[in-house]
Amino acid sequence: MSTAQQAGRVLSGMRPTGQLHLGNYHGALRNWVELQYQYPCFFFVADWHALTTGYEDTSKLPEYTQQMVIDWLAAGLNPGVATMFVQSHVPEHAELHLLLSMVTPLSWLERVPTYKDQQAELAEKDLATYGFLGYPLLQSADILLYRPQYVPVGEDQVAHVEITREVARRFNHLFGREAEFEAKAEKAVKELGGRNSSLYRELRRKFQESGDTVALEKARALVQGNSRITVADRDRLLGFLEGTSVAILPEPQVLLTPTPKLPGLDGRKMSKSYANTIGLREEPDSIAKKLKTMQTDPARVRRTDAGDPSKCPVRQLHEVYSDESTRQWVDAGCRSAGIGCLECKKPLIDKIVDDATAMRKRAQEYEDSPELVRNILNEGAEKARDAARETLDDVRRAMHLRGD
Ligand code: TRP
Numbered sequence: 001m002s003t004a005q006q007a008g009r010v011l012s013g014m015r016p017t018g019q020l021h022l023g024n025y026h027g028a029l030r031n032w033v034e035l036q037y038q039y040p041c042f043f044f045v046a047d048w049h050a051l052t053t054g055y056e057d058t059s060k061l062p063e064y065t066q067q068m069v070i071d072w073l074a075a076g077l078n079p080g081v082a083t084m085f086v087q088s089h090v091p092e093h094a095e096l097h098l099l100l101s102m103v104t105p106l107s108w109l110e111r112v113p114t115y116k117d118q119q120a121e122l123a124e125k126d127l128a129t130y131g132f133l134g135y136p137l138l139q140s141a142d143i144l145l146y147r148p149q150y151v152p153v154g155e156d157q158v159a160h161v162e163i164t165r166e167v168a169r170r171f172n173h174l175f176g177r178e179a180e181f182e183a184k185a186e187k188a189v190k191e192l193g194g195r196n197s198s199l200y201r202e203l204r205r206k207f208q209e210s211g212d213t214v215a216l217e218k219a220r221a222l223v224q225g226n227s228r229i230t231v232a233d234r235d236r237l238l239g240f241l242e243g244t245s246v247a248i249l250p251e252p253q254v255l256l257t258p259t260p261k262l263p264g265l266d267g268r269k270m271s272k273s274y275a276n277t278i279g280l281r282e283e284p285d286s287i288a289k290k291l292k293t294m295q296t297d298p299a300r301v302r303r304t305d306a307g308d309p310s311k312c313p314v315r316q317l318h319e320v321y322s323d324e325s326t327r328q329w330v331d332a333g334c335r336s337a338g339i340g341c342l343e344c345k346k347p348l349i350d351k352i353v354d355d356a357t358a359m360r361k362r363a364q365e366y367e368d369s370p371e372l373v374r375n376i377l378n379e380g381a382e383k384a385r386d387a388a389r390e391t392l393d394d395v396r397r398a399m400h401l402r403g404d
């Protein structure tokens, strides 16, 4: 029988883009570092995803992967706590992707918002490929393979988790049927024991009659918190809540990453493609030089002109890096022309240089001994494969792809 959703398990991935910048850190990585101490976490390098838009030159992939993982470690991801691995080291991702592709309507993929957007944005590349169309489904396979409860992503990836939920629902509907399911589920309800049985029935009725999702969550918690029932019964009870099948691929939830708006040096969003970034492990001189020339309120031309902090990207960096009293000093000094822009940038330069220096220090041992990174990724891949195989065994069995 299938093992249900892994309570609290977190899964997320990142494309290997080489050295990370402050935007990547505040948009995702910082959050991962916090999550690793709250939940069992799986974090992976989505190298196959990199191929979906960059298949012509793959030569940089090993270096980009290595550099990005060193950034993860430098930022505080702890291999003793979180599982880190590379997608292509776990071929199970490909098998699940293939199997899911058989049941996924083309129209679901065509209507993913990033599909047309990215094709237009990256017009210089030929993205009329099978792989590019299918990449949200590859992401679905990445996720469902680990049966996570949470997928921490930014706003731009929410649609991909949504389609993942739809694919899971469709798969479970097609293949999650078990002979005599209803009878077995009813029996499992009794196993919950007197009060809990009636509470379960009540919550299930509330959800099924009026779509009360609070009731659904309560019922799930009731089932997941019960240690008397078997794993198979727990699955049945979870499946029974929403319908009449077992959830072989449980639906994950988005854990929306709170992302401060991090401007790049030119005031646009910090992004590698705009060449307006500051690296996570950049040298002090280079950080200072970049920040000194960073865009400020364009109306503040001379030192004696008053500025408007709400029109200044430097002020947005203070939002992320400075405390309340510094921000007050900035706002008052800017509006009255009491401080100059270089003065205003000084505390930022200090803080960002400090952070980067700490990260460079932590990265040093991995730069010196690349085999440490290799070992971490090998161990991670083994753990990931163990989890992935469990899911795929259930998937294959449900699809009659093995003899037992
Ligand atoms: N598509 C994601 C991105 O471009 C990366 C990714 C791949 C991912 N597979 C995933 C994120 C699974 C979360 C879960 O950022």
Ligand code: SF4
Pocket (backbone or CB within 6 Å): 296, 297, 300, 307, 308, 309, 312, 313, 314, 315, 330, 333, 334, 335, 339, 340, 341, 342, 344, 345
């Ligand atoms: Fe921006 Fe600071 Fe200059 Fe004001 S003083 S324009 S907030 S850099």
